[in-house]
Amino acid sequence: MHREPIYTPRADLVAKYPTLPNAVQFRVPNLGFDVQKAAVDKGIARQFPLILTSGRIVEYEGGGEETRSNMWLAELQQMFIEINPADAAERGIFKSGTWVLVSGPEMASGKACRMKALITERVGKGVTWMPFHFAGWFQGDDLRGKYPSGTDPIVLGESVNTITTYGYDPATGMQEPKATLCQVRAA
Amino acid sequence: MARMKFLCDADRCIECNACVTACKNEHDVPWGINRRRVVTINDGKPGERSVSMACMHCTDAPCAAVCPVNCFYTTADGVVLHSKDLCIGCGYCFYACPFGAPQYPRVGNFSSRGKMDKCTYCAGGPEADGTQAEYVKYGANRLAEGKLRCAPRCARPSRCWPATARSSPRSTRSAWSSAATAPVPGAGRPPIARRSRRRRQNGI
Numbered sequence: 580m581h582r583e584p585i586y587t588p589r590a591d592l593v594a595k596y597p598t599l600p601n602a603v604q605f606r607v608p609n610l611g612f613d614v615q616k617a618a619v620d621k622g623i624a625r626q627f628p629l630i631l632t633s634g635r636i637v638e639y640e641g642g643g644e645e646t647r648s649n650m651w652l653a654e655l656q657q658m659f660i661e662i663n664p665a666d667a668a669e670r671g672i673f674k675s676g677t678w679v680l681v682s683g684p685e686m687a688s689g690k691a692c693r694m695k696a697l698i699t700e701r702v703g704k705g706v707t708w709m710p711f712h713f714a715g716w717f718q719g720d721d722l723r724g725k726y727p728s729g730t731d732p733i734v735l736g737e738s739v740n741t742i743t744t745y746g747y748d749p750a751t752g753m754q755e756p757k758a759t760l761c762q763v764r765a766a
Numbered sequence: 767m768a769r770m771k772f773l774c775d776a777d778r779c780i781e782c783n784a785c786v787t788a789c790k791n792e793h794d795v796p797w798g799i800n801r802r803r804v805v806t807i808n809d810g811k812p813g814e815r816s817v818s819m820a821c822m823h824c825t826d827a828p829c830a831a832v833c834p835v836n837c838f839y840t841t842a843d844g845v846v847l848h849s850k851d852l853c854i855g856c857g858y859c860f861y862a863c864p865f866g867a868p869q870y871p872r873v874g875n876f877s878s879r880g881k882m883d884k885c886t887y888c889a890g891g892p893e894a895d896g897t898q899a900e901y902v903k904y905g906a907n908r909l910a911e912g913k914l915r916c917a918p919r920c921a922r923p924s925r926c927w928p929a930t931a932r933s934s935p936r937s938t939r940s941a942w943s944s945a946a947t948a949p950v951p952g953a954g955r956p957p958i959a960r961r962s963r964r965r966r967q968n969g970i
Contacts, residue, residue: 637782651787654797701810
């Protein structure tokens with residue numbers, strides 16, 4: 580049984596393939612149905628046309644606090660968003676490594692995450708991808724000063740889950756960090 | 767003697783950078799100096815291949831041919847080494863090398879170059895084997911310890927380096943030549959976030 584994600588680029592499919600009805604799971608409400616309906620009614624997919632998903636880089640681990648604190652590994656990577664060349668060109672982004680601002684449907688208006696673009700055909704048109712190994716910047720602000728002394732990793736970056744949105748698995752309550760929408764613009 | 771060669775299986779390389787990390791850790795090279803790196807061709811396209819690149823220890827090394835101070839020499843194992851005492855940091859070897867192996871620390875304003883640093887096949891330099899003077903300039907000398915594998919070779923999680931030492935010249939692969947001209951992928955180098963821990967000073 581297919582169900583459309585709560586934030587889907589195909590709002591026309593939501594009527595046929597809606598997410599599960601609202602429910603209470605172990606005392607915790609799961610209001611996914613209402614959130615999905617509101618997203619469709621508000622036309623979120625027009626404001627945020629790009630699918631955002633996240634994943635892993637082989638040389639990094641988990642949230643990346645350990646690997647970004649290791650000098651040899653920290654040198655290898657920094658936070659980026661993979662974007663298809665066609666989507667990038669529409670937004671005036673022509674070169675990998677340029678700074679872009681990424682915003683998501685549940686972020687406060689005017690706020691955006693700042694990271695570098697990696698223009699690649701690895702993602703299809705309409706899809707973007709980010710690694711989830713970064714933290715320490717929040718919507719453009721460097722929070723290095725808030726780490727306890729001596730614990731700040733060498734490299735900080737925006738966390739992808741600043742952008743990801745509402746949604747919980749009906750059986751386990753696992754959050755939805757893999758399927759959402761975003762908009763990208765040149766910084 | 768055997769001729770030491772690197773042979774990376776591009777069908778197995780998953781671009782994990784474990785070889786890069788192992789190399790930097792073994793030799794304690796500072797941030798921004800990359801004796802070894804992973805080059806990806808056709809990044810994000812069908813047929814994408816990655817290959818680990820460093821000094822290829824050429825039989826007729828172009829770096830040695832252009833060096834104005836003759837700081838390069840080839841050991842009995844076929845390893846191309848150089849003397850940082852003779853090197854003047856002119857950068858000719860960087861232009862001559864088809865693999866981009868020579869690295870230079872930035873030692874002053876206007877990006878002035880320090881003495882060249884490159885992969886030594888974990889074989890140190892002209893100083894006496896295993897001495898601190900050798901380690902400070904060139905990093906570890908694993909060959910002198912009797913290890914026939916460089917540190918990155920030992921790190922390979924995907925078994926991407928099936929062999930490194932060959933006594934015959936059959937270890938060459940055409941993949942090297944195409945990989946050498948490929949652009950380095952990825953989102954670019956991160957800025958130097960803070961001063962790295964370095965035992966070795968810039969410019970050595």
